[in-house]
Amino acid sequence: MKRVDIRNTMNDIKSNTRGMSRKERLGYIFAYYWLHIFGAVFAVIFIIYFLTHFLFGIKENWIYVTFTNVLTSDEGVNALRDDFIEYTGYDLKEKNVVFNANSYFDATTVQGTNNSYFQAFVAMIEAGDLDAVIGTKDNIAAVGASGRLKDLSSEEMRELFASYSDRFVYCTPIDEEYSEDEVPVGIDISDSTIVGKYGIYTGDCVLGLGAYTKNAEEVLRFLTYISE
Numbered sequence: 001m002k003r004v005d006i007r008n009t010m011n012d013i014k015s016n017t018r019g020m021s022r023k024e025r026l027g028y029i030f031a032y033y034w035l036h037i038f039g040a041v042f043a044v045i046f047i048i049y050f051l052t053h054f055l056f057g058i059k060e061n062w063i064y065v066t067f068t069n070v071l072t073s074d075e076g077v078n079a080l081r082d083d084f085i086e087y088t089g090y091d092l093k094e095k096n097v098v099f100n101a102n103s104y105f106d107a108t109t110v111q112g113t114n115n116s117y118f119q120a121f122v123a124m125i126e127a128g129d130l131d132a133v134i135g136t137k138d139n140i141a142a143v144g145a146s147g148r149l150k151d152l153s154s155e156e157m158r159e160l161f162a163s164y165s166d167r168f169v170y171c172t173p174i175d176e177e178y179s180e181d182e183v184p185v186g187i188d189i190s191d192s193t194i195v196g197k198y199g200i201y202t203g204d205c206v207l208g209l210g211a212y213t214k215n216a217e218e219v220l221r222f223l224t225y226i227s228e
Contacts, residue, residue, distance in 0.1 A: 061129070062088070062095045063218040066121060067200060068135035070101040076198040077101040080226075087225050101200075107142035122148065128212035132219045134194065137186070140206040141171040144185025150209040150216070152184040157209070160220055161187065169206050192226040 067077055081099040090097055103121055106112025124130040125148050133143065143149055152161050152168060169186035173179050186206040194200050209219055 060095045061131070061215070062090045062097050063131050063215050063222060064096075064098040064124070064129055065100070065132045065134065065219075065222065066103050066124070066130055067099065067101040068103045068105065068121075068133060068139060070200060072199065074101055076200040080194065080198045080200065084222065084225055088221060105139075107139050107146070125210045125212065128210070128214060130210035131213040131215045132207055132209055132222065134189070134201075134205060134207050137169055137188070137204045137206045140186040140208045141169055144169075144183075144208055145171040145174050147173060147175055147178065148211050149185040150211055150213065152187070152209075157216065160216055161223075164223065169208075187223065189223070189226060193228075194226050 070077065077099050081097060085092070085097055103117050105115060105118035105121065107118070112118075121130070121133075133140065133149070135143075140149070150157050152158070152165075164187045165184075167188040168184035169188055170182040171185050172182050186208040188204070189195075189207050190203070190205045192205065195202065195205055207219075207223065209216060213219065
């Protein structure tokens with residue numbers, strides 16, 4: 001490929017546009033050098049994208065947990081996150097740990113899901129980014145009934161969470177083709193440190209796993225930690 005000599009190109013432009021008005025000069029440059037301009041712009045855009053994506057891009061997560069309808073301050077959630085990171089030894093230079101306490105919806109009613117919080121929540125699940133969700137028993141059961149949480153009796157989950165089977169929270173799926181019987185979609189953690197030590201919730205508290213999570217083992221580590 002022939003190398004473009006920028007200095008000679010600039011000299012040619014000056015020579016060929018001598019005596020032209022500013023408007024005529026701009027028209028000439030665009031008419032004869034539009035390909036060069038397009039290439040330069042594309043190169044700049046590509047460099048910006050490269051730097052943003054590879055140097056400052058969003059990292060993958062060790063675990064992403066959403067705490068729904070938290071009415072207290074973020075202090076308890078932040079303290080839990082810090083303590084859990086210390087407990088696990090996660091390297092945050094490698095992946096993130098996200099505890100999101102800004103999600104407000106009531107999945108038990110149509111009106112309660114008609115907001116941007118629920119839409120964002122569903123999008124996270126569908127993308128496979130949400131690993132676990134915590135909320136009241138009714139709210140988690142309603143989310144599970146819609147098929148957006150893992151069936152804890154499924155082959156991939158059964159062995160992993162067998163020790164919590166006596167704490168399972170059940171729901172009847174809306175999709176009758178999946179099952180006409182109740183299936184476990186949550187784990188009761190009402191006596192965990194989330195309620196006690198950290199005071200994030202004050203009443204019943206249930207954890208469910210996102211239907212497409214890839215970090216079920218990390219959720220198990222989280223369960224182990226808050227149950228100690």
